[in-house]
Amino acid sequence: MAERAARQRALAIGGLVLAALLAGCASGPRSGGDGAPSTPPADVSRVPDAEPRIEAIRGAGGTSKPYTVLGRSYVPIADDRPFRESGLASWYGTKFHAQSTASGEPYDMYAMTAAHKTLPLPSYVRVRNPANGREAIVRVNDRGPFHDDRVIDLSYAAAARLDLLRGVAPVEIERITNDDIRTGAWRRPGDGTQMAEAPVRVASVPQAGAQSVAVPSAFTTPVVAAPRAEVNDLAPMAAAPAAPMAQARPSANEAPPAPEAPPGMSTAGYWVQLGAFSQRDGAIAFQQRVAKGMPELAPLINVFTESNTHRVQAGPYASRDLARSTADQVRNGLQLVPMVVERR
Template structure:
């Protein structure tokens, strides 16, 4: 986790000088001395449609000489990079959204996602996924894309330090459709760890940050994932991989063409679910088959598929 966490939040551009001072003097942060034993089964954040404010915590700001322009529109977004976490040193202090930081809640900080937002964060090393509410700015350390609350990091198995993750923002349409609920695994029971200080990571190049629209352009040539159980033109029951959701049919059609260009043997369908046009691959006979295919698609397309279940 970042020892140089933005203790003085970047809620206004004027705070950049103070942030720089904080970042230049690493503080001591870490896990609680006696964490509650049930933290490992803490449920995910429950996404709800919250209005996106233009201004306030979503205004452009500058930290350590770098300018950040937060998103202020409800757009899909996915990225891969390093995650860190923050704990006792900031517990109870104000976040960029004005809410107090609660290290026992399922929250996170991001430099440019709209505040508030909800995101699915996945640890590719162990396959664990969590849903967090993004209500803070940071981390302002090179190479890191998201700062997780202590409990979110515990759920993902990331308390040892900084580790690669995949982040996917849930759009308002995703939330209304409840896809996060149908696709997310149940919380695992994870034992509370021994108290530890968060590890620091060396500075690295800027993380790979990609929108779905341009992900395929950078995708390397790799083997395609296994073909679904049976191609379908309608919303057949089973497990599907959602690759994107769009308000306009043209956007969904474009993504479908890009996916077919990269992996032509996939059964890629576009469903009009009233609230959005959804690009999905499937169906698969079981969640396990769908998750195995999702792993291959992550490598092939550089996007984070969402496993969803369609029932009769």
């Protein structure tokens, strides 16, 4: 009996230690209790972009090691490949301020940083809010968000810049590779200078005692799966039901509403994903905006719904090259960041 009681006490102590590790690590699964500071600095939305610089990419081990969190396995990218993604963004604030990130750096909620499940640590991405056109360049130095429907976790300052502090919202992200930095291809008019006139003084993160803490080992298990390429395999999804449309002829300033996929339509082939939304109304509004900007694409645009996510996609195309050609036209014509996916 005494031996059994001793084992039970040891297990209880181990559980407390694990809980303490997770509570003190910004890269662990994030839940409630977080939020904005009670007295935020003035003009926090004017914090300058992160300045991209070439940083070494670890080919193996450390932050490039495959890991598992909450039963899901992830394989970090360990090269300089381009990367684009659309989906939902969240943000984290006071609860994790000054806690160690997966890279070992302390989390600074007033810096332009972000967390991503698989991008190299560190790396840089341009994040765009399609609802208002705002953009921000952030440095990825943490892992997360560990929610199936989210693609990036922004710092408080980055969320303020993009006007995303009200909650989870759709974004488009594009990696700035070391090659982009080397050639200067990442720069756009105003990058790195539009905020220089009004520097923001914010409280710095205390450096003393900061520990190098990666994703907790208790939640980390090696996996052998290889990362997927640019094209994702998607199971067929049902198209969202078409909204009622007026029969009146559209005015000269209005684009014809983009049609939904007709019943029985084959969805097999390559598609250009233009955006993904948590609310169907947002997806439909975005669909109509793209149709107005590129009328020739309107007949091909559909909204597909799965697991409460509404994807706006154009297609299908018979080959990946044809889909990529359309993606390039959308990128150049509408300044969006589309991605090519495959349906079977």
